[in-house]
Amino acid sequence: MTTTLYMVVPCYNEELVLDETSKRLKEKYAQLIGAGKISSLSRVVYVNDGSKDKTWEKIQEKHAENSMFSGVNLSRNRGHQNALLAGLMTVKNLADCVISMDADLQDDIDAIDGMLEQFEAGYDVVYGVRDNRDTDTAFKRSTALAFYGLMKSLGSESVPNHADFRLMSARALDGLAEFREVNLFLRGMVPLVGYKSTNVYYKRGERFAGESKYPLKKMLSFAVDGITSMSATPMRLIFWTGFIVFLLAIVAGIYIIVRHFVGGFASVGWASTMVAIVGLGGIQLLALGIIGEYIGKIFLEVKQRPRFIVEEFLNTEAED
Numbered sequence: 001m002t003t004t005l006y007m008v009v010p011c012y013n014e015e016l017v018l019d020e021t022s023k024r025l026k027e028k029y030a031q032l033i034g035a036g037k038i039s040s041l042s043r044v045v046y047v048n049d050g051s052k053d054k055t056w057e058k059i060q061e062k063h064a065e066n067s068m069f070s071g072v073n074l075s076r077n078r079g080h081q082n083a084l085l086a087g088l089m090t091v092k093n094l095a096d097c098v099i100s101m102d103a104d105l106q107d108d109i110d111a112i113d114g115m116l117e118q119f120e121a122g123y124d125v126v127y128g129v130r131d132n133r134d135t136d137t138a139f140k141r142s143t144a145l146a147f148y149g150l151m152k153s154l155g156s157e158s159v160p161n162h163a164d165f166r167l168m169s170a171r172a173l174d175g176l177a178e179f180r181e182v183n184l185f186l187r188g189m190v191p192l193v194g195y196k197s198t199n200v201y202y203k204r205g206e207r208f209a210g211e212s213k214y215p216l217k218k219m220l221s222f223a224v225d226g227i228t229s230m231s232a233t234p235m236r237l238i239f240w241t242g243f244i245v246f247l248l249a250i251v252a253g254i255y256i257i258v259r260h261f262v263g264g265f266a267s268v269g270w271a272s273t274m275v276a277i278v279g280l281g282g283i284q285l286l287a288l289g290i291i292g293e294y295i296g297k298i299f300l301e302v303k304q305r306p307r308f309i310v311e312e313f314l315n316t317e318a319e320d
Helices: 018-034 055-065 080-091 111-120 138-153 170-177 186-193 216-230 233-262 270-303
Strands: 005-011 043-048 069-074 097-100 125-130 162-169 197-202 310-314
Touching: 005 018, 005 080, 018 043, 018 055, 018 111, 043 055, 043 080, 055 069, 055 310, 069 080, 080 097, 080 162, 080 170, 080 186, 080 310, 097 111, 097 170, 111 125, 111 162, 111 197, 125 186, 162 170, 162 186, 170 186, 233 270
Parallel strands: 005 043, 005 097, 043 069, 125 197
Antiparallel strands: 069 310, 097 162, 125 162
16 A cells, blocks of 8 residues: 655745755655556645734645645644644645654655654664754854754763654654653653664755744754753752762761861952852752752643644645
């Protein structure tokens, strides 16, 4: 039986790039259908994440022109990870496998062939992994490597140099649906699903048009979300930091008492006192910030608010 492939493409203010993205995906689907690798039931699903431009109008236009293009319109902007999950959960029962990718054409469309080959070979999850980061600035390259190293040291199973370009089988998506948390970090959640997985390597290109949706501020926020969503290690580090400072205080207290009784204790200057106060105050504020981050996430989780609301789903069924 020929594989039914759905592609989920989150979109936020992607009006400028959708024409070219649709053109290239249409050509790729025609090639795959012609080669008998996917069925004519296969679809490309654009997820409009509350865009402020004419992205949704563009998606409606593409759907009217060709039934292979479908659209999911969210009721409001929910962020990339929620928009991606909304698309995956909407189509998980309509396809044999689903590939997620960004709309900016930085992900190599030709890597889809390799992903499908690995799926046919029995893999439930196929990660698209960058074989280099030559297109990144030195700053972004170094911070990305530091982030993946930190995530690994904190116990996360996220795949280095993998964003959200991946194939998942229908049963892998069913497994992902069992994860109910509101604070999403799909790059760390998907490996927790389990099942047989592998990597397909590709060269990431430049953005075709428009602006990056991940400036430095959002990248830092995403990194914090990833760390605090996947690991409790920062909380343990607070404990060990406090424990070490406590031991140092005991040692310092013993030293002061001994020096006092032997009569060699010199008057203490204000500099050392200020350093101790400022240093300990900084550690306490940092600790409170980390604790607050976790408490904030607990606050959002216990409310059990919906992660997304689908306002409209455009999808035309076809006969294979």
